[in-house]
Amino acid sequence: MRVDWAAAAATAILLILSFPNFEFFFLAWVALVPLMHVIVRRRLSPVTAFIVGWAAGTAFFYCTCYWLTYSMIHYGGLPRVVAYLLVLPPSIVVGIFPGLFALLLAIAIKKWGSSGLLLAPVFWPALEWARLMITGQLWNALGYSQAFHSFLIQPATWGGVYAVSALIVLVNTAIVLFIPPRGVTQRTYFRPAVLSLIAIFTLVLSPPFMVKNPPRTTPVTVIAIQPNVPMALEKTPAEMKELLDRHWSMTANALKSAPNDISYRFVIWPESPMNFTYAGDRTFQEQLANFTRQNQTSLLFNSLEPAPNDGFYNSALLVNQGGRLIAQYDKIRLMPFGEYVPLPHWLPGASLITGLVGDFTPGDKYTLMPFGEKRAGTFICIESAYPWIARRLTNEGADVLINISNDGYLGPTAVMRQHLANAIFRAVENGRSMVRVTNTGLTTIIDVRGRAEDVTTPFQPASRVWQLNPSVKVDTFYTKHGDVFAYACAPLTVFVLVAIFWSNRRSFSQQR
Numbered sequence: 229m230r231v232d233w234a235a236a237a238a239t240a241i242l243l244i245l246s247f248p249n250f251e252f253f254f255l256a257w258v259a260l261v262p263l264m265h266v267i268v269r270r271r272l273s274p275v276t277a278f279i280v281g282w283a284a285g286t287a288f289f290y291c292t293c294y295w296l297t298y299s300m301i302h303y304g305g306l307p308r309v310v311a312y313l314l315v316l317p318p319s320i321v322v323g324i325f326p327g328l329f330a331l332l333l334a335i336a337i338k339k340w341g342s343s344g345l346l347l348a349p350v351f352w353p354a355l356e357w358a359r360l361m362i363t364g365q366l367w368n369a370l371g372y373s374q375a376f377h378s379f380l381i382q383p384a385t386w387g388g389v390y391a392v393s394a395l396i397v398l399v400n401t402a403i404v405l406f407i408p409p410r411g412v413t414q415r416t417y418f419r420p421a422v423l424s425l426i427a428i429f430t431l432v433l434s435p436p437f438m439v440k441n442p443p444r445t446t447p448v449t450v451i452a453i454q455p456n457v458p459m460a461l462e463k464t465p466a467e468m469k470e471l472l473d474r475h476w477s478m479t480a481n482a483l484k485s486a487p488n489d490i491s492y493r494f495v496i497w498p499e500s501p502m503n504f505t506y507a508g509d510r511t512f513q514e515q516l517a518n519f520t521r522q523n524q525t526s527l528l529f530n531s532l533e534p535a536p537n538d539g540f541y542n543s544a545l546l547v548n549q550g551g552r553l554i555a556q557y558d559k560i561r562l563m564p565f566g567e568y569v570p571l572p573h574w575l576p577g578a579s580l581i582t583g584l585v586g587d588f589t590p591g592d593k594y595t596l597m598p599f600g601e602k603r604a605g606t607f608i609c610i611e612s613a614y615p616w617i618a619r620r621l622t623n624e625g626a627d628v629l630i631n632i633s634n635d636g637y638l639g640p641t642a643v644m645r646q647h648l649a650n651a652i653f654r655a656v657e658n659g660r661s662m663v664r665v666t667n668t669g670l671t672t673i674i675d676v677r678g679r680a681e682d683v684t685t686p687f688q689p690a691s692r693v694w695q696l697n698p699s700v701k702v703d704t705f706y707t708k709h710g711d712v713f714a715y716a717c718a719p720l721t722v723f724v725l726v727a728i729f730w731s732n733r734r735s736f737s738q739q740r
Contacts, residue, residue: 281330558591
């Protein structure tokens with residue numbers, strides 16, 4: 229039994245090390261080997277395999293999502309021990325899915341021997357998709373470990389992050405098949421060789437660079453402002469004035485270094501705790517109108533906007549060069565316990581719990597915004613973790629993607645790089661450049677291949693000026709067809725289980 233737990237620990241450690249902030253990305257390609265090998269070598273029962281896989285998954289999620297404690301400790305006032313204990317239950321819940329992977333693998337191996345391992349690249353993406361559908365979270369899917377190495381993530385153009393996860397599992401499977409079973413000294417090369425060739429051809433043949441010849445479109449000068457607004461705002465008049473002045477001065481200084489005669493100028497402010505309220509602040513409206521007219525620039529910013537039933541939207545608003553508000557996107561996917569409380573109103577005490585940032589109303593429109601001669605799809609913060617939002621905006625006609633975000637509440641932790649990994653995949657999946665502008669970092673521009681460039685230093689005020697041609701884009705299979713790869717893996721997994729169950733039932737009937 230100690231061997232089983234050692235294998236679970238090894239898999240958990242290797243997975244943890246492959247993600248930010250360790251980022252030994254290459255370890256993901258061998259991380260599942262200890263767990264898979266012990267299942268096939270020791271012929272673990274499905275129940276034992278599930279427990280071992282569950283333990284590995286729980287440890288992985290707990291150690292890579294430790295940053296959830298930061299806001300509890302620093303802004304919620306919870307004792308450190310209590311905060312870390314509160315992270316354990318959600319880690320146990322999402323850890324169930326790697327446990328189910330181990331269970332399915334043990335069932336397949338029991339039926340078909342080591343050949344059952346060939347189903348591992350089907351089971352894993354199916355369960356990642358199930359995790360998103362059931363829990364609403366796909367954070368740290370296996371494929372995200374490769375986000376900062378663009379060549380390795382191009383399969384996302386046809387299969388999303390699930391395809392990259394499956395490819396990693398495929399390589400892990402090949403390695404396990406290469407290791408001879410107990411008592412056998414002769415290795416079998418055929419199956420691992422075939423799997424290795426499939427992995428290589430998948431990487432080489434995935435279409436990463438099919439960029440259309442861009443027409444002669446005027447480039448857009450993008451001015452990104454990272455103001456580093458502190459999270460613990462007292463919101464006194466003097467403090468708010470100082471912070472607003474910081475926004476104006478940083479923007480004005482950045483505009484001085486931007487060309488003003490050859491391109492359209494587009495300023496982006498991030499999501500932040502400033503809580504601008506454009507609709508209810510006449511003074512702010514006039515300041516914006518005067519600034520955009522005088523500087524001949526559009527300005528995109530985050531604002532708290534009125535919603536039905538006395539609610540509020542977390543919105544992105546665009547004011548054009550003429551000083552007029554011309555577009556508004558209301559955040560559709562809100563963060564549980566951050567922007568709303570996912571508890572029914574009839575539950576006793578539910579009304580006493582409020583979101584960390586506020587209680588918002590979700591939007592329902594995928595609004596596009598003018599971006600020079602083209603259009604941009606804007607989404608806010610955690611929405612980068614939901615593939616269908618960027619995909620829907622692209623299908624609606626977005627030539628460029630914009631993500632405004634604020635990770636400041638979670639501190640200088642691994643969440644910053646992990647969140648950026650999500651944004652990188654959304655750019656690759658949809659073949660669109662992305663401008664990511666954050667309050668505290670990491671602000672960057674991401675090209676259609678998924679390369680993040682000119683990344684800012686965390687928790688430092690910064691500005692960036694970029695030239696972006698929105699006509700440079702790729703029309704991807706993923707944008708058109710979505711998660712068909714995951715959709716194929718899910719029913720195939722169910723079919724395999726039904727086939728095994730039916731076969732076992734027939735065998736049992738014949739024996740009787």
